[in-house]
Amino acid sequence: xxxxxxxxxxxxxxxxxxxxxxxxxxxxxxxxxxxxxxxxxxxxxxxxxxxxxxxxxxxxxxxxxxxxxxxxxxxxxxxxxxxxxxxxxxxxxxxxxxxxxxxxxxxxxxxxxxxxxxxxxxxxxxxxxxxxxxxxxxxxxxxxxxxxxxxxxxxxxxxxxxxxxxxxxxxxxxxxxxxxxxxxxxxxxxxxxxxxxxxxxxxxxxxxxxxxxxxxxxxxxxxxxxxxxxxxxxxxxxxxxxxxxxxxxxxxxxxxxxxxxxxxxxxxxxxxxxxxxxxxxxxxxxxxxxxxxxxxxxxxxxxxxxxxxxxxxxxxxxxxxxxxxxxxxxxxxxxxxxxxxxxxxxxxxxxxxxxxxxxxxxxxxxxxxxxxxxxxxxxxxxxxxxxxxxxxxxxxxxxxxxxxxxxxxxxxxxxxxxxxxxxxxxxxxxxxxxxxxxxxxxxxxxxxxxxxxxxxxxxxxxxxxx
Amino acid sequence: xxxxxxxxxxxxxxxxxxxxxxxxxxxxxxxxxxxxxxxxxxxxxxxxxxxxxxxxxxxxxxxxxxxxxxxxxxxxxxxxxxxxxxxxxxxxxxxxxxxxxxxxxxxxxxxxxxxxxxxxxxxxxxxxxxxxxxxxxxxxxxxxxxxxxxxxxxxxxxxxxxxxxxxxxxxxxxxxxxxxxxxxxxxxxxxxxxxxxxxxxxxxxxxxxxxxxxxxxxxxxxxxxxxxxxxxxxxxxxxxxxxxxxxxxxxxxxxxxxxxxxxxxxxxxxxxxxxxxxxxxxxxxxxxxxxxxxxxxxxxxxxxxxxxxxxxxxxxxxxxxxxxxxxxxxxxxxxxxxxxxxxxxxx
Numbered sequence: 052x053x054x055x056x057x058x059x060x061x062x063x064x065x066x067x068x069x070x071x072x073x074x075x076x077x078x079x080x081x082x083x084x085x086x087x088x089x090x091x092x093x094x095x096x097x098x099x100x101x102x103x104x105x106x107x108x109x110x111x112x113x114x115x116x117x118x119x120x121x122x123x124x125x126x127x128x129x130x131x132x133x134x135x136x137x138x139x140x141x142x143x144x145x146x147x148x149x150x151x152x153x154x155x156x157x158x159x160x161x162x163x164x165x166x167x168x169x170x171x172x173x174x175x176x177x178x179x180x181x182x183x184x185x186x187x188x189x190x191x192x193x194x195x196x197x198x199x200x201x202x203x204x205x206x207x208x209x210x211x212x213x214x215x216x217x218x219x220x221x222x223x224x225x226x227x228x229x230x231x232x233x234x235x236x237x238x239x240x241x242x243x244x245x246x247x248x249x250x251x252x253x254x255x256x257x258x259x260x261x262x263x264x265x266x267x268x269x270x271x272x273x274x275x276x277x278x279x280x281x282x283x284x285x286x287x288x289x290x291x292x293x294x295x296x297x298x299x300x301x302x303x304x305x306x307x308x309x310x311x312x313x314x315x316x317x318x319x320x321x322x323x324x325x326x327x328x329x330x331x332x333x334x335x336x337x338x339x340x341x342x343x344x345x346x347x348x349x350x351x352x353x354x355x356x357x358x359x360x361x362x363x364x365x366x367x368x369x370x371x372x373x374x375x376x377x378x379x380x381x382x383x384x385x386x387x388x389x390x391x392x393x394x395x396x397x398x399x400x401x402x403x404x405x406x407x408x409x410x411x412x413x414x415x416x417x418x419x420x421x422x423x424x425x426x427x428x429x430x431x432x433x434x435x436x437x438x439x440x441x442x443x444x445x446x447x448x449x450x451x452x453x454x455x456x457x458x459x460x461x462x463x464x465x466x467x468x469x470x471x472x473x474x475x476x477x478x479x480x481x482x483x484x485x486x487x488x489x490x491x492x493x494x495x496x497x498x499x500x501x502x503x504x505x506x507x508x509x510x511x512x513x514x515x516x517x
Numbered sequence: 518x519x520x521x522x523x524x525x526x527x528x529x530x531x532x533x534x535x536x537x538x539x540x541x542x543x544x545x546x547x548x549x550x551x552x553x554x555x556x557x558x559x560x561x562x563x564x565x566x567x568x569x570x571x572x573x574x575x576x577x578x579x580x581x582x583x584x585x586x587x588x589x590x591x592x593x594x595x596x597x598x599x600x601x602x603x604x605x606x607x608x609x610x611x612x613x614x615x616x617x618x619x620x621x622x623x624x625x626x627x628x629x630x631x632x633x634x635x636x637x638x639x640x641x642x643x644x645x646x647x648x649x650x651x652x653x654x655x656x657x658x659x660x661x662x663x664x665x666x667x668x669x670x671x672x673x674x675x676x677x678x679x680x681x682x683x684x685x686x687x688x689x690x691x692x693x694x695x696x697x698x699x700x701x702x703x704x705x706x707x708x709x710x711x712x713x714x715x716x717x718x719x720x721x722x723x724x725x726x727x728x729x730x731x732x733x734x735x736x737x738x739x740x741x742x743x744x745x746x747x748x749x750x751x752x753x754x755x756x757x758x759x760x761x762x763x764x765x766x767x768x769x770x771x772x773x774x775x776x777x778x779x780x781x782x783x784x785x786x787x788x789x790x791x792x793x794x795x796x797x798x799x800x801x802x803x804x805x806x807x808x809x810x811x812x813x814x815x816x817x818x819x820x821x822x823x824x825x826x827x828x829x830x831x832x833x834x835x836x837x838x839x840x841x842x843x844x845x846x847x848x849x850x851x852x853x854x855x856x857x858x859x860x861x862x863x864x
Contacts, residue, residue, distance in 0.1 A: 442683030496683005
């Protein structure tokens with residue numbers, strides 16, 4: 052079989068494939084997945100999610116277990132979403148060596164439920180003093196926290212108002228509260244809720260929130276000329292966050308899901324490719340050689356068929372703690388048995404064809420006959436079965452990861468689900484943490500099922516209609 | 518002829534099992550011996566604590582060394598590698614899985630075989646129930662689809678098949694628990710029965726109640742695939758010449774389908790049913806962990822969490838045996854239903 056024949060074959064195949072709608076839909080989905088891998092960095096708010104999934108400092112600003120942003124459309128209570136405010140107005144004043152800087156952020160709060168936390172970030176040099184305060188829409192100004200930085204060359208400063216302004220917000224709230232009726236321990240208050248509440252009775256225990264523009268003001272005192280404060284920014288840690296919310300470790304689930312596409316494709320395609328290749332070659336060789344070699348190979352095949360796949364993979368993963376590559380190898384070691392039986396029976400038919408006999412008569416070697424004359428005929432079949440093996444490879448990896456035995460250096464959908472199960476997402480109804488990863492597994496499976504079934508339909512025209 | 522075929526197939530199955538056990542023993546030898554050594558040290562420490570306190574330090578060290586040598590000899594740890602592997606494989610084949618490090622059966626024994634034997638019937642109960650319902654539904658839908666192949670119903674349900682093709686059963690389980698058990702509070706979130714278990718007839722009602730959710734999930738995932746397969750099997754039979762011949766004889770369509778096509782379709786359908794049961798053992802097993810159904814699959818979860826290697830290995834051996842037994846039974850039934858098989862192609 053020459054290269055041109057293969058090309059011709061593919062062209063015919065494509066002609067037929069084009070007429071199967073769900074097959075095309077599958078290809079379309081696959082295309083979207085591949086695109087998602089390539090533009091990964093542009094569609095997620097946390098592009099380093101794949102590398103720093105388990106790095107808590109990367110996620111520390113996010114809210115804990117926040118639902119996705121779009122639930123606001125379905126709910127009468129609008130929650131404040133996460134956002135970054137990097138625009139600010141700056142005024143500067145010099146008094147000798149001393150510099151006074153005033154950075155003002157404006158936050159338009161037009162929601163029914165305030166954010167979880169507000170976090171101030173900046174880069175500092177030297178030993179400045181930073182005073183954070185908030186000016187509310189009703190004109191009241193609350194000083195939140197004062198920080199005098201001791202002399203360290205350069206570093207980043209992070210002030211979480213929710214944590215660091217606990218006492219100040221309590222003192223602010225207690226002025227309006229009726230302490231006899233509404234008693235609350237200082238440790239139990241929610242500072243941000245107090246700061247965003249109307250100044251009236253009930254501010255500490257049952258606040259009603261004040262809409263309007265809040266100004267977060269950072270007064271910066273720079274005692275020396277070398278002292279500097281740069282890149283101030285404000286992170287609003289919302290009560291809803293991102294496209295798919297966050298998990299209990301503050302991770303953005305959308306970023307994790309998109310990072311997982313790459314690994315799912317890699318695991319699925321690579322496992323399917325290696326295992327089907329091994330299986331097809333094994334089957335053809337077994338069919339071609341015949342005799343005792345065939346029987347021997349069939350016995351080996353039968354031993355592998357007798358292996359219960361998932362249990363063995365689980366035990367091997369539990370004991371050897373594989374990384375992603377060894378996991379793919381492990382899966383390929385057991386997956387190859389799938390196509391062998393069919394391939395062998397097809398191979399037995401091809402073997403009897405006259406052109407094989409002719410090739411033998413010309414003195415072609417066995418490997419030449421197998422690889423040049425027999426395997427090319429099986430390429431369409433191999434592709435169809437490859438497509439149908441991709442979902443099972445992904446499911447197996449997900450199942451192993453679900454048990455917590457996955458490769459800890461990457462992020463896969465199975466691992467997200469493992470964390471969800473461990474983090475009590477099922478019990479607490481954190482559906483945005485449970486549904487998306489599984490849905491993506493199912494969607495990826497569906498993609499390849501569409502493609503595989505479409506190929507199957509072309510290869511077995513008998514099954515189309517009556 | 519049939520009994521010879523049976524015998525051959527059973528012997529093949531046994532040989533495969535023995536070979537697999539040897540392979541597993543070799544593969545996991547290091548880990549198992551590490552656990553065994555740790556267990557021995559633990560036992561010796563317990564013995565020294567119970568000992569006479571008047572012994573001198575030299576005597577104690579001597580005693581410990583003696584006991585260690587004795588135990589290592591007992592567990593064949595002083596023998597060469599191949600000997601240890603063979604010894605372990607033989608142990609496994611005689612159902613002697615050793616003692617669990619942490620886990621205990623509900624009777625309070627730490628014998629691995631006891632722990633597994635307790636879980637085995639529960640797994641079988643859950644999955645066979647699910648598969649039975651699955652096949653009945655699949656048969657009903659598959660025949661409908663085959664009768665009107667290419668019709669609206671056929672097309673929509675075929676798309677349904679592809680939708681659930683890559684869906685993990687345990688994920689659906691998680692959703693189902695979240696919705697039915699925690700949101701609506703209609704069903705229990707898991708386990709075998711309520712605590713304390715009711716007695717008498719109420720026990721079985723309670724068991725059914727606890728089984729509903731996992732079984733429904735398994736059926737919801739499974740019956741699409743089985744109906745699609747049954748459709749394909751029946752459809753290819755309906756195209757045979759003899760079906761055409763029956764039709765020309767004027768035999769009603771119902772009779773053609775149920776009387777003639779089904780007889781030929783029976784062996785592949787039975788195979789399919791058993792294969793999906795086997796696939797459950799091989800693939801759906803961790804599904805149990807989600808529903809905390811205390812079967813073999815749940816045992817994998819617990820033994821991994823508690824790092825109990827002997828239980829994990831014992832569980833693997835039992836699952837393998839179960840799986841292989843299933844394969845053998847499959848072939849026997851197939852041979853029984855389809856006489857062409859048992860004769861063999863070679864004669």
